[in-house]
Amino acid sequence: MREAAYEIRVRGRVSPVVLEGFEGMEAELAHVETLLHGTIRDQAELHGLLDRVKALGLELVELRRLPG
16 A cells, blocks of 8 residues: 555544644544544554544544545
């Protein structure tokens, strides 16, 4: 897997303190969801981010690879 841009959408508004744990990802807070997006280097990093989502008890709504 090559470096690629991803978007991770989780249910709820995630606090700024928790968002600091997603280093290298930018966050957008919506009314009922938080959107994380950024470049992920490889599959190991992607799995690490997904493990962090799970460990924090966040509900994953959507994961998608962005074009380009």
